[in-house]
Amino acid sequence: MAEYAIEMRGMVKIYPGGTVALKGVDFAVREGEIHGLLGENGAGKTTLMEILYGTRSPTEGEIFVRGRRVEIRSPRDAMALGIGMVHQHFTLIPVFTALENVVLGDEPVRSAGLLDVQAARARVEELMDQTGLHVPLDEPVENLSTGERQRIEILKMLYRNADILILDEPTAVLTPLETKELFAFLKRMRGEGKTIVFITHKLREVKAITDRVTVLRKGEVVGTVDTAEVSMEELARMMVGREVLFELEKKPREPEEPKLIVEDLWVRGEGGDYAVKGVSFEVRGGEIFGIAGVEGNGQTELVEAITGLRLPDRGRVLLAGEDVTGARPHHLYARGLGHIPEDRHRRGIILEFTVAENSILGLQRLPPFMNKWGVLQESVVRDWARKVVERFEIDTPGIDAPASALSGGNQQKLIVGREIMKDPKVVVAAQPTRGLDVAATEYIRRTLLRMRDEGRAVLLVSADLDEVLMLSDRVGVMYEGELMGVVRPEEVTLEEIGMMMGGVRLEDIKSGGAKAEAESTGG
Amino acid sequence: MQVAELLRFLLYPTFYAGMLRMMVPITLGAVGEIISERSGVVNIGLEGIMMLGALVSTYVGHFTGSMVLAVVSGLVVGLAAGFLHAGIAVNLAGDQIIDGVGLNLFAVGIGEVLLYLTWGSFATSPQLPPEVRVPSIHGFSPFVVLTLLVAAATWVVVEKTRWGLRLKAVGEDPVAAEAAGIDVFKVRTIATVVGSLLTASAGVFLSLDWLGAYTKNISAGRGFIALALVVFSRWNPLTALLGGLIFGFLFQLSQSIPSGVVPDQILWALPYLVTLLISAGFLAKARPPGAVGRPYKRV
Numbered sequence: 001m002a003e004y005a006i007e008m009r010g011m012v013k014i015y016p017g018g019t020v021a022l023k024g025v026d027f028a029v030r031e032g033e034i035h036g037l038l039g040e041n042g043a044g045k046t047t048l049m050e051i052l053y054g055t056r057s058p059t060e061g062e063i064f065v066r067g068r069r070v071e072i073r074s075p076r077d078a079m080a081l082g083i084g085m086v087h088q089h090f091t092l093i094p095v096f097t098a099l100e101n102v103v104l105g106d107e108p109v110r111s112a113g114l115l116d117v118q119a120a121r122a123r124v125e126e127l128m129d130q131t132g133l134h135v136p137l138d139e140p141v142e143n144l145s146t147g148e149r150q151r152i153e154i155l156k157m158l159y160r161n162a163d164i165l166i167l168d169e170p171t172a173v174l175t176p177l178e179t180k181e182l183f184a185f186l187k188r189m190r191g192e193g194k195t196i197v198f199i200t201h202k203l204r205e206v207k208a209i210t211d212r213v214t215v216l217r218k219g220e221v222v223g224t225v226d227t228a229e230v231s232m233e234e235l236a237r238m239m240v241g242r243e244v245l246f247e248l249e250k251k252p253r254e255p256e257e258p259k260l261i262v263e264d265l266w267v268r269g270e271g272g273d274y275a276v277k278g279v280s281f282e283v284r285g286g287e288i289f290g291i292a293g294v295e296g297n298g299q300t301e302l303v304e305a306i307t308g309l310r311l312p313d314r315g316r317v318l319l320a321g322e323d324v325t326g327a328r329p330h331h332l333y334a335r336g337l338g339h340i341p342e343d344r345h346r347r348g349i350i351l352e353f354t355v356a357e358n359s360i361l362g363l364q365r366l367p368p369f370m371n372k373w374g375v376l377q378e379s380v381v382r383d384w385a386r387k388v389v390e391r392f393e394i395d396t397p398g399i400d401a402p403a404s405a406l407s408g409g410n411q412q413k414l415i416v417g418r419e420i421m422k423d424p425k426v427v428v429a430a431q432p433t434r435g436l437d438v439a440a441t442e443y444i445r446r447t448l449l450r451m452r453d454e455g456r457a458v459l460l461v462s463a464d465l466d467e468v469l470m471l472s473d474r475v476g477v478m479y480e481g482e483l484m485g486v487v488r489p490e491e492v493t494l495e496e497i498g499m500m501m502g503g504v505r506l507e508d509i510k511s512g513g514a515k516a517e518a519e520s521t522g523g
Numbered sequence: 524m525q526v527a528e529l530l531r532f533l534l535y536p537t538f539y540a541g542m543l544r545m546m547v548p549i550t551l552g553a554v555g556e557i558i559s560e561r562s563g564v565v566n567i568g569l570e571g572i573m574m575l576g577a578l579v580s581t582y583v584g585h586f587t588g589s590m591v592l593a594v595v596s597g598l599v600v601g602l603a604a605g606f607l608h609a610g611i612a613v614n615l616a617g618d619q620i621i622d623g624v625g626l627n628l629f630a631v632g633i634g635e636v637l638l639y640l641t642w643g644s645f646a647t648s649p650q651l652p653p654e655v656r657v658p659s660i661h662g663f664s665p666f667v668v669l670t671l672l673v674a675a676a677t678w679v680v681v682e683k684t685r686w687g688l689r690l691k692a693v694g695e696d697p698v699a700a701e702a703a704g705i706d707v708f709k710v711r712t713i714a715t716v717v718g719s720l721l722t723a724s725a726g727v728f729l730s731l732d733w734l735g736a737y738t739k740n741i742s743a744g745r746g747f748i749a750l751a752l753v754v755f756s757r758w759n760p761l762t763a764l765l766g767g768l769i770f771g772f773l774f775q776l777s778q779s780i781p782s783g784v785v786p787d788q789i790l791w792a793l794p795y796l797v798t799l800l801i802s803a804g805f806l807a808k809a810r811p812p813g814a815v816g817r818p819y820k821r822v
Binding site: 055056074075076085087090092093096100101104106113114156160 | 692700705
C-alpha cells in the first residue's frame with residue numbers, strides 16, 4: 001500500500017500567453033486525509049488540481065496515483081483512477097435535471113443505447129440515502145439553489161465511485177449553515193476512507209477541517225504542514241509572504257444627510273420573477289452602507305436598478321435629493337453617481353481599448369474631453385489618463401497599452417480611479433475586490449474608506465462577509481430579495497449575521513431563538 | 524362560388540402528394556441542422572450543401588447512368604462537406620458562420636461554371652434518363668418515407684438515448700460535458716457530419732427525384748428556410764417535421780393556384796414571406812442550445 005493517494009512531482013504549467021502558473025510544484029496527499037490547498041488568487045491551486053483532473057495539461061511534471069505513475073489526459077482518465085472534482089464554477093448543464101446531470105457520462109442503458117431512467121433514478125436515490133445529500137431529481141438545475149447544485153456535483157463524483165475528492169473553494173457559495181453541513185459531510189467521507197483535497201483561501205476553514213495543509217504562493221510550494229501545529233497567523237504569513245493586516249484603520253465619523261435613498265424598491269430578475277422585493281434603505285454622506293448575503297439573493301438586481309441598468313417595477317431611488325428612479329446611467333453619472341460594477345469585464349472596462357480610452361469611459365461626451373464639434377481632444381485625454389495612472393498607482397506598460405494587458409487588480413484600480421476622478425457624491429461598489437490579490441484588495445478597501453472620510457456616500461455590496469463587516473458603518477443583510485435586517489457591525493455577532501443570511505429576520509432573532517428556529521424550519 | 528372553384532385543387536390527392544414531396548428537402552435540412560446545432564455547431568452552409576448534393580448526383584447519374592452511384596456520390600459530398608465544416612468549426616475552433624457563407628458562395632459558383640462548361644447552359648442540365656431517377660413506390664416518393672423515419676428516429680435518439688443526452692450536454696455546456704468525461708470534439712464532429720449528410724440527401728432528392736435535372740438555383744433558398752425552421756421547431760425534430768409540412772403546403776399552394784388570380788410573384792413569395800415572419804416572431808422567444816455557435820477550446 002502506497003503512503004500517498006496522490007503524488008505530483010515537479011509540476012510546471014506555462015500558459016500559451018507565457019504566464020507561468022506553476023514553477024515546479026511537489027504535492028502529496030496521504031490516503032484518507034483531508035488535505036488543504038491554501039493560497040491567494042493566482043497562486044496556482046486551481047491549476048494544479050485541474051491538471052490532476054485532466055482538464056488542463058501540464059507543461060512538465062509527473063503524477064503518481066497510489067504509487068503508480070499515470071498519464072491523465074482528460075477527466076475520463078481521472079475518473080477511471082477514482083479522482084473526482086467539484087469545480088469552483090459548477091460544471092452542470094443548466095437545462096438538464098439533477099438526475100441527468102448526475103448520470104451524464106456514465107448513464108445506465110438498456111439495449112440499443114436507450115437510457116434506463118428507472119435504473120438511473122434507483123442508483124442515485126440509493127446514493128442520496130447513503131450520503132444524506134438530498135436534491136430534487138427532476139428539477140432543471142438552473143432552478144436550484146447553489147447549495148443544491150453543489151450537492152449535485154458531489155453526488156456526481158460519488159456516482160462514479162470516486163475515492164479521491166477535490167473541492168475547489170466549496171464554501172464560497174454557501175451560507176454559514178450549509179458550510180457547517182458540508183464540513184460534517186466531508187468528515188464522514190473521511191471516516192469512510194475517502195481522500196479529500198480542499199482548496200481554499202480562507203484560513204478559518206483550513207483550521208476547521210483539514211489534517212494537513214500545503215500552502216502555495218505564486219506557483220511555488222511554501223510548505224506542507226500538519227494543521228494542528230500551525231496558527232492562523234503562521235498560515236497567513238506563509239500564504240501572503242508578509243504579515244496581513246486583519247484590521248484596517250477606520251476613523252469614527254459623524255454621518256451627514258442621506259445622499260442615496262432607496263424606497264420600497266421592487267425589481268424583476270432575468271426570469272421575470274421579483275428578485276428585489278420592497279427594499280428600503282438610505283446611505284448618508286460619510287457612511288459606508290454594506291449589503292451582505294449569499295450571492296444570488298437579489299444584490300445584483302438591486303445594484304442594477306440603482307445604477308440605471310435595470311428598470312424597477314415599483315419604488316423610488318433618490319440621488320442627492322432628486323428622484324432618479326429609472327433614469328439612464330449617463331443621467332445618473334451627470335448627477336454625481338460613481339459605479340464600480342460587479343462584472344468588471346462586461347461593464348467596467350473595455351478590454352480591447354487602451355488604458356487612456358478606458359480612463360474616460362462615461363466622460364467622453366463631456367468637455368474638455370470632447371470639443372463642440374464632437375471631436376475627442378486627445379492631448380486632454382492623455383493628460384487625464386496619466387493623472388489617473390499616477391494617482392491610483394496603476395501598474396501598466398503605458399497609457400496606450402490595452403486594458404487586457406493589465407492584471408485584474410490594476411484593471412480594477414483603473415475603474416475605481418476613473419469613478420473617483422468623477423468626484424461622485426454617491427459611490428456604488430459591487431464586489432469591488434473579487435478575484436484581486438491581497439495588495440490590490442487592501443488598496444481598494446483603503447480607497448473606499450477614504451471616499452467615506454471625504455463625505456461621500458458609499459454603497460458596498462459584497463459576498464465577502466469579512467469585507468462588509470470590516471468596512472461598513474451599517475450593514476443590511478439580503479435574503480431572497482428582502483432585507484432581513486440592518487445592523488452595526490460592532491453590535492452584531494457572526495451567528496446573527498449567518499442566521500439573517502439564511503433567511504431569519506433580525507426582529508425574530510432578537511425576540512428569541514425558539515421562535516426564529518420554528519419559523520426557519522417551518523418555512 | 525368562384526373561390527371554391529379556384530381552390531378545387533385542394534380536393535385532389537395529387538395536391539397532397541405534392542405537398543409531401545415539397546416537405547422533404549426542408550425537413551431533411553432542418554433535422555440535420557437540429558442534430559448539428561444541438562451539439563453546438565451552427566452550419567449555415569445548408570443551402571450550399573443541398574446544391575452540391577444535387578449537382579454531384581446529377582453529374583454522376585448523367586455520366587454513369589447508375590442511380591445507385593448517383594445517390595451514393597451525392598451523400599459522399601455531404602460527408603465531405605460535414606468533415607470540412609467539422610474540421611474548421613470543431614477542431615480548429617474557427618468561426619462557424621464564415622465557412623458556411625463560403626460554402627454557399629462556392630456551391631452557387633461551381634454549379635454555374637460546371638453547367639456551362641459541360642452542357643453550354645447557364646440555366647439547366649439535360650433531363651436525366653428515367654433509370655437514373657429515384658422511382659416512386661405506389662405513387663410515394665421513398666424520400667417522403669425516409670424523411671418521416673429520419674425525423675422520428677432523430678427524436679428518439681435525441682430524447683431517449685445515451686448518445687442524445689451527451690449530444691445535448693455538449694451543445695449546452697461543453698466545459699461541463701468535458702468535466703463529465705465526454706469527448707466534446709468527437710460528439711460535435713459526428714453531429715456535424717450527420718447533419719451535413721442529411722442536408723446533402725435533400726439535394727439528392729431535388730435532382731434525382733423532384734426535378735430530374737440540375738438547374739441553377741435548384742434549392743431556391745430551401746437551405747435557409749430550413750435554418751428558420753430549426754428556430755421555429757425549437758430544436759425539436761418532430762416539430763420540424765410539422766413545420767416542414769406547413770412549408771410543403773405553402774410551396775404546393777403557390778404552384779397550384781391558377782395564375783392570373785393573384786399576381787404570380789406574390790404567390791411564389793409566399794413561403795419566403797412566412798419564413799420571414801417565423802424568423803421575426805420566433806427568434807426572440809426561442810431558447811437555443813446554450814453553447815450554439817461557440818467553438819470549444821481546451822487550455
